[in-house]
Amino acid sequence: MSDQVPEVSVSPARKVFLSGASFVWVIPLAALFIALFVAWQNFNSRGPLITVEFEKGAGIKAGETELRYRDVTVGVVEKVGFTDGLGSVSASIRLDKEVGPFVDNGSVFWIVQPEVSAQGITGLSTVLSGVYIEGSWDDNIGGEADTFQGSSEPPLIRPGEGGLEIAFRTVANGQLTDNAPILFKGIEVGKVGRARIAPRGNFAIVEALIYEEHRQLINDSTRFWDTSGFSVSIGPAGAEIDFSSIATLIGGGITFDTFVSGGGRVSDGTVFEIFPDRETARNSVFSTSEVEPLELSVIFDENIAGLAVGAPVELSGLKIGSVEALSGVVDYDQFGDSRVRLNINISIQPARLGLPDEVSAESALAFLQNRVASGLRARLASASLLTGGLKVELVMVPDAPAARLTGEVGSFPILPTTENEMSDAAATVEGVFTRINNLPIEELLNAAINFLDSAEGFISNEDLRETPGDVRSLLSELQGLVSSEDVQGIPVSLNATLQRVETLVATIEQQSIAERLSEVLSAAATAATAVETSVEGVPSLIAQIEAVAAKAETLEVNELVSELTALTRSADAVVGAPDAAALPGSLKRALDELNYTLQELREGGAIENVNQTLASARNAADSIAVSSRDLPQIVNRLTQLFAQAGRTIEGYNKGDELSREAASTMRDIQKAADALASLARTIERNPNSLLLGR
């Protein structure tokens, strides 16, 4: 290889345009052209840009949210922003070129969101894909527009959904919601739009659509009624709940029927009335349709509870209206005092008055004015005895003071009133209730509570609890004492002794002895009386012999008994009779013999023996007297004892409550008392028997 560079022949270059340019430059140029063409084509195929203003964005996203027409995408939101002043959301939508011309000034746009309603679930696809904007326009190219007001809800009538457009007027508070169905024999033949309040505010207007294929079902005698909610009826067949469908139960619904044939065709825009139920709807066919009600004011002097809003207003027993509002009114100027009066507003439906000519509020007012002049008055009357509800009655009052149905401008005409008629039954019932009301139940209960409290305190007293036991033991002792043979033997011994003494005394006519005996007798009588008094006091004694217990223990009854017994013995000894039973009979003989002996011994010294005997007898009598003197003391002691027991029991009585123990005690006392009583009665019947033994 030689590094000799070959000779280079240099020739003048012919400068031709682009002769030095490489062919490869075609490629970038081609690319440029292609890019320009694509750009142009892209721009050329773009549709118009429209702006739709919505109240709320509801999830619209630029570049994602689509505009759909009949569920086909015809545009995309390019930009989301706000209108001037942030008043609303504006979405700029790039339309497809082919639909652009159709989006004219009659187009409607709304945002489709998932919605769960009684009629079903709509827009479910938007849960995953996000919301989209649905557009609706007709198939005619109309006036151009590029700014639209988006609506918040789908239009009632969508393109291609022709039908009969009617409207409903309702005064009831029907729960009609958007898209509530209009059913006919259970089949949905239309739907209801959004309810609006009529400009005057006295009823609601609802737009509705009857689908095209059901248009012939409606004529001008068709009556619509509300099937919202459900009705419950209880009859011989049992309880019955009736509702049309779940949808109407929740969202409300309307159904209709044509009760009479021969109605004329209806055109779009006809206004129908919605009746609350089928019966009303049926009846309305034969009566004049209701017009604007006549509002009246009625002022009653008395404010009687029981009148409520919605209470009927009746004329001759026929309901012609209802109470609209209740309020109190104080008007010194008008009534002359400051009493609160009942002011009610009633609305009267002129159609119910059956006026012959034009049916309107004015004609009804004129009619009522005429009637008021001839004595028509309003009064409150009982509507129901059970509930005490009241109604307003319009009645003819003969000889009523002159009055007119007048009203100031700007207020309702005031209907004159007359005396209220409350039914007697209501008044009676009211009286009964008043009386029951007035019963001092509170005080009674308080007293009872107090009584029970003190009774409880008393019964729970320790002393008192011990009392019945003490009383019973005392009484059993007492009973044992009384029923002891010694005591029971006392009268017998006494009798026997005293009999002898009496016989002796009577026979020998010994003055001093007799006097002493007399003293003894009176003392015994006193004792007996005391016993009697005691016995009389037994019922009260019965209750209480508690304190007796202690004293009864120390009572000297035993001593008494032994003393008496000793006395008896000494008496026996004094009398010295060998045969006690034969003594009375033989005494006379003995005395005769004594007399004889005395006569015989008048000259002898036998008298001295007699004197000695008598002295002995006197001593014996003295002893008896001494004993007798002790008896009243014993009796007194017993009396005190019983009195004390009586007091105790009296205190016990105050408790007004006897425990079972006390009751058994009482029975014991009763027994003791019976024993005492029988003893006492014996003595009382014949006090002398104590001495005489008879």
Add this chain to the structure above:
Amino acid sequence: MGTKVCDRCGHKLRSRHPMSLQTVWAFWLMGLICYIPANTYPMLRTQTLFQVDESTIIAGAVEIAHHGSYGIAAIILFASVVIPLAKFWAVAYLAVSVKNPTRVSNQRRQLLYEVVEYIGRWSMIDIFVVAILSALVQLNTLATINPGMASIFFALSVIFTMLSAQAFDSRLIWDVQAKSGGSDAA
């Protein structure tokens, strides 16, 4: 310089490619133009059940970095951004250096040229990844991955850069030495 024809194959014999630099610049420009949409348009269109995700190369890398995979993000950025840009710079530098004196030795520039030509084909790895993903992940509504507009432009960009590098006649590097007459090669 006359043109001769090979006796065997009939190919024109040229000592240098005619208009080599023009071709280089033309393809270089095309590559650069294509590289712009390759970065602005989404590379992948990932459609899962509820959402559609489109991300450009850089945004995707940044997103991956946000998830903590800094290594992968670095690889993506390196392979898809740094290398293409470096290639653009290298080709342009070589083309310019042929005409203008430079301090870098001929041997180094020759090495740079060879590296660029070697690396060029590996830039297609991005496109391969996109192609494989798109082919594999086609589960209808569940998850779908489609190549985005950027993938086409990226591929074009790589292709044009490779063409540009190939169009460069490496002998031009040495012509300068011949012209200057000195041998300053190391």
